[in-house]
Amino acid sequence: MISRKPLKRVTMNEVAREANVSPAVAARALGGYGYVSETKRTQVEAAAARLGYRPNMIAKSMVTGRTRTIGIIGADISNPFFAGAVKGIADESRRHGFDTLLTNSDENTEIERDALRVLLAKRVDGLVVSPADVNDCDHLREAVQQGTPLVMLDRIAAGIQADSVVIDNVEASRRAIAGLITGGHRRIAMVTELGTQSDRKLLNQLDKPESADVTTLNTSGARLLGYLVAHRQAGLSPDPALIRPTDAYASASARQCTLELMALESPPTSIFTGDSVMTLGAFAAIQHLGISLPDQLAFMGFDDMDWMGLVKPSLSALRQPVYAMGAAAIELLMARLASPERPSEHRVFEVESILRDSTRNAWCCHN
Amino acid sequence: MISRKPLKRVTMNEVAREANVSPAVAARALGGYGYVSETKRTQVEAAAARLGYRPNMIAKSMVTGRTRTIGIIGADISNPFFAGAVKGIADESRRHGFDTLLTNSDENTEIERDALRVLLAKRVDGLVVSPADVNDCDHLREAVQQGTPLVMLDRIAAGIQADSVVIDNVEASRRAIAGLITGGHRRIAMVTELGTQSDRKLLNQLDKPESADVTTLNTSGARLLGYLVAHRQAGLSPDPALIRPTDAYASASARQCTLELMALESPPTSIFTGDSVMTLGAFAAIQHLGISLPDQLAFMGFDDMDWMGLVKPSLSALRQPVYAMGAAAIELLMARLASPERPSEHRVFEVESILRDSTRNAWCCHN
DNA sequence: TAGCGTTGTGATAGCGCTATCACATTTATT
DNA sequence: AATAAATGTGATAGCGCTATCACAACGCTA
Known part of the structure; x- marks a missing residue:
């Protein structure tokens, strides 16, 4: 009360x-x-x-119609990807005299819808959103149509007239896998969350990745697609047993999946993880089993963290410029606030391959 | 424009x-x-x-005088401690139908003052603050006096009539060091940031920790004090050469300090770090030098992270229940909103010692 | 029939500001 | 000296809601 x-x-x-x-x-x-x-x-x-x-900003906003506040809808601040991006968003917003209203969607579209409703009620001047599911975005579309500018971060929902800041997940993943293939690997496992229906659909068409509609895929789906494309381009057919979607308790589940993978009759010679949480779990399993990297198993993961250079052996990873991506989202938002009619802009950031010991002699630059 | x-x-x-x-x-x-x-x-x-x-929440707030928004002033979201706490704060707020307005102070009182001004202008219903300097808090005191309830997280500023959620930094640190001393260590190094004047003053009274005023110390100062008290209680006199305050670029600086420590004529037999960022830098130095833990050097750090169990050897750490602490801050805030006149409550959370390989045979439970 | 509480509706003040007038005064320009 | 422009001030509408009235219509009891 x-x-x-x-x-x-x-x-x-x-x-x-x-x-x-x-x-x-x-x-x-x-x-x-x-x-x-x-x-x-x-x-x-x-x-x-x-x-x-x-x-009293409230009274001022009442008459001006502006709040100088940016709403953020992210999946989970405790995930280092978002923590870094949120920092970039907050710092850059501040530089422009805006504040940030932070909400968590927990990768759940219902919560996201709710968060959006609240942020619009608070009359934020703009939004930065990482959609939980790019195929379920009517609420976002409506917000844009009603006039609240929106930038999509990390994921692009098709059919929304908005700016975006992303990386090319398919290509980054394809290149990483292609490197492993060129390095001689033929049994490459992938451990990744596959939270949405559309991403899971990929599992039914492992041999015809070209028939997948990229615009309906979420982040992890796109990364899996890259994996499939790399195989296809090399004329290889991926073994379904090596593709392991994890479930909710991500890190622990990744650990379990990895244990199971290594217990296969014909285990993978290399493993690729969908994000840093997966990497944590998979590496825990590898340590537990006493598997030696990279001889017995080459290892590469999406998203780089400080500690990956400190474990033995050090882990190779694909690094996203998270802070810069967050800052870029605000730049785009500011540009749109200044000129609402400008054509929408899609900023694609480069992914850097951080090659460490876990892929030594196992990875060859492909192109 | x-x-x-x-x-x-x-x-x-x-x-x-x-x-x-x-x-x-x-x-x-x-x-x-x-x-x-x-x-x-x-x-x-x-x-x-x-x-x-x-x-339109703005219009509603205009008449009701409430915004159902909690303002957060934290040091740095990209620091895992705050990321975890912010998650707890955000989740618990949401459960009570409140939103969170997030700001970063970067451990800078000027920015903090600024952030506070903005949050008060936005008429937040309450505040969760980690003061950048517990000795420079007039702005916080004034906010409380003017009627905005405030909870201090992680640090307590003396003379402010407000609730707080903390751990006992002195005691946690004292116990950790006492354990190392009981384990036979006599040359224990401490690597920590010492950002404020009052914390650095401790460096001038290494042998008389009892003369220090705990209420003027910030987090890292308190941890250093615990270190000193443990020595004092064991009748030991700490070697000033082993206490290394780092400067701004924390992780890199911690690495440098550790390199210098190990290059001493008489290097430490054990090392204690002030937070997880310090641990990262110190461990990088240890890896670089090829020092073997725990034989050559016992290692223990403040704040536990997932990866500390995965490096070789795994690192012992003092774990704070960050998420719970964030959630508790909101609980206290809600209680105060319900009854503004209740006496202020100080919640002290327990620190858990996570003993791993880096202190094997080097640490003995003291009490 | 009068008197009462219950349920539903409408009118409107006013939250604390900004923006826009109208107007007063000073200074510059012809 | 006459006019125009620049500078300063005050009064006030109104942003979109909530809260508080006043009042009407209804069923109930006495």
């Missing part, structure tokens, strides 16, 4: 009275607009300080 | 007209309060849906 009496705060009118000027003058002095004489400005400022006046 | 025309949005009045009811009825139907007949409620809801009506 919330107490009902909102506390009485000092208002501009009281400051005006204290300073013996009209409310209009006080407003101009405090708000920094229009004409005010130096004398009165000082009077007003002194009065404001004396009374402990705090401007 | 921001475009100036705020876009025209559907208001309650328009919904009322569309539904052929008075604005008051529409307000009650949409706001879910007071009497409305079933018939009219349905009419209004239909009209709202038809027009794509979105409630």
Whole structure:
């Protein structure tokens, strides 16, 4: 039960009275607009300080229609990818005089819809969203249509007229796998979450990746597609037993999947993980089994973390410039706020291959 | 340049007209309060849906004086400690129907002051703050006095009438060091950031920790104090050469400090780090030098991370229940919103010692 | 029939500001 | 000196809602 009496705060009118000027003058002095004489400005400022006046953004937003606030809908702040991106978003927003309202969707479209409703009710000036499912985005489309600019981060939902900041997941993954294939690997396992229906559909068409519609795939689906394409291009047919979708408790599940993979009659000679959480679990399994990398198993994962250079052997990874991507999202948003009619822009960032010991002699640059 | 025309949005009045009811009825139907007949409620809801009506929280806050928003001032979201805490804060807030406005202080009091000003202007209903410097908190005190409830997380600023959620840094650190001493170590190094003046003052009184004023110490100062107390209690005099304050670029600096420590004529037999960022840098140095843990050097650090169990050898650490601490901060805030006059509550969480290979045979439980 | 509570509806003040007038005064230009 | 422009001030509408009235219509009891 919330107490009902909102506390009485000092208002501009009281400051005006204290300073013996009209409310209009006080407003101009405090708000920094229009004409005010130096004398009165000082009077007003002194009065404001004396009374402990705090401007009320709510009231200001009420009349201006702007809040100088950006809403963020991310999957999970405790995931390092988002933590880094959120930092970039927050810093860059601040630089432009905007604040950030943060929400978590937990990769759940229902929660996302809810979060969106709240952010729109709060009248944020713009949104940065990582859609939980790119195939279920009517709510996002409606927000854009009603006039709230939106930038998609990490994932692009088809059919939404909005800017985006992404990497080319298919190509990054394809290149990584192609490298392993060129390095001589033929049994490459992939451990990844496959949270959505459309991503899982890929499992039924392992040999015809070209028939998949990229625009309906989420991040991990796209990474799996890259895996399939690399195989296809090399004339190889992927073994379904080596593709392991994990379930919800991601890290633990990745560990379990990896244990099972290595227990196969014909285990993989190399393993590729869909993100850093998968990498954590898979590597835990590898340690547990005492498997030696890269001789017995080559290892490469999506998303680079500091610690990957410190484990033995060190782990190769595909690095996304997360902070820069977050900052870029805000740049695009600011550009759109300035000119709402500009054509939508899609910023594709480069993925860097960080080659460490876990792929030594196992990976060859492909192109 | 921001475009100036705020876009025209559907208001309650328009919904009322569309539904052929008075604005008051529409307000009650949409706001879910007071009497409305079933018939009219349905009419209004239909009209709202038809027009794509979105409630305006700003206007509502204007009259109610509440925003259902919690402001967070944290040091750095990309630091795993805060990322975890922020998750706890956000989740728990959401459970209570509150949203979170996130800001970063970068451990800088100036930025913190700024962030506070903005959050108060936005009329947040409450604050969760990790003060950058517990000795420079007049701005926080004023906020509390003006009536915005505030919970301090991770650090307590003296003389502020507010709730707090912390761990006992002195005791946790003292116990860890005492364990190393009992384990036979006499030359224990400490690598930690010492960002504030008051923390650095400790360096001038290594042998009389009891003369330090705990309430003026920040997190890392308190941890250093624990280190000193443990030595004192064991009748040992700490070697100043083994206490290494790092500077700004934390991880790299910790690496450098560790390299220098190990190059000493008489190097430490054990090393203790002030947080996970320090641990990362220190461990990188240890790997670089090829030092074997725990034989050549016992290792223990503050803050546990997933990867610490995966490096070779695995690293011992003091684990804080970060998520729970974030959630607890919101619990306290909600309790205070419900009864503003309740006495302030200080929640002290337990620190768990995660003993792994890096302290094998080097650490003995002390009490 | 009068008197009462219950249920539903409408009118409207006002939250704290900004923006826009109208107007007063000073300074510059012809 | 007359006019125009620049500079400063005050009054006030209104942003979209909620909360508070006043009141009407209805069924109930006495």
